[in-house]
Amino acid sequence: MASPSRRLQTKPVITCFKSVLLIYTFIFWITGLILLAVGIWGKVSLENYFSLLNEKATNVPFVLIGTGTVIILLGTFGCFATCRACAWMLKLYAMFLTLIFLVELVAAIVGFVFRHEIRNSFKNNYEKTLKQYNSTGDYRSDAVDKIQNTLHCCGVTDYRDWRDTNYYSEKGFPKSCCKLENCSPQRDADKVNNEGCFIKVMTIIESEMGVVAGISFGVACFQLVGIFLSYCLSHAITNNQYEIV
Numbered sequence: 001m002a003s004p005s006r007r008l009q010t011k012p013v014i015t016c017f018k019s020v021l022l023i024y025t026f027i028f029w030i031t032g033l034i035l036l037a038v039g040i041w042g043k044v045s046l047e048n049y050f051s052l053l054n055e056k057a058t059n060v061p062f063v064l065i066g067t068g069t070v071i072i073l074l075g076t077f078g079c080f081a082t083c084r085a086c087a088w089m090l091k092l093y094a095m096f097l098t099l100i101f102l103v104e105l106v107a108a109i110v111g112f113v114f115r116h117e118i119r120n121s122f123k124n125n126y127e128k129t130l131k132q133y134n135s136t137g138d139y140r141s142d143a144v145d146k147i148q149n150t151l152h153c154c155g156v157t158d159y160r161d162w163r164d165t166n167y168y169s170e171k172g173f174p175k176s177c178c179k180l181e182n183c184s185p186q187r188d189a190d191k192v193n194n195e196g197c198f199i200k201v202m203t204i205i206e207s208e209m210g211v212v213a214g215i216s217f218g219v220a221c222f223q224l225v226g227i228f229l230s231y232c233l234s235h236a237i238t239n240n241q242y243e244i245v
Contacts (some may be wrong), residue, residue: 025078032071039064094230145176153197
């Protein structure tokens, strides 16, 4: 009976490796396209929310756009390397996949270690924005209004946080605190939502962390498959001096 290494030295097996790697590379390319689209969408729609979390967080959409672009280019390179059955290009493709995997791993570890700073950063920035709130179109004030309208909340811990702001001293509660649409709450606490926004926002973020972690783990494992297939095909081509059919 032939050994496993001997069985790999056949054109049908190598052709199978090529087919599977091409399918993998296409899916990998689609993943990059999705990341690019999400990054552009985040830049257009969620920039205000990122700015409330942290000033540097406004760069997150650019990171997604950059990552998506790199994956698209790398996927194109991987498809070309697989079709050409070029051993050194396949090894280079596997090395790039390994590098991306390590970067994702480090990012996940850093995100987990500093997850508590996200809470503190959001709370501090939210409190600061309330004190500087301006209803005439400031982008952070606009983000506060969107959060309060969407989550039906008011203030950081509760509606009383607004009483320490200059805006409340001049005009009362903002309209985004209203229980009903188009009300004029002024200083009438009965017309505004009592619950604060901080707990609600953090609950949403923490509830989604499990989903994000699961997706990240799945993507990482998916890249390990690509690394394995690339090295296997490269090794088989090198050992057998495979000629493209």
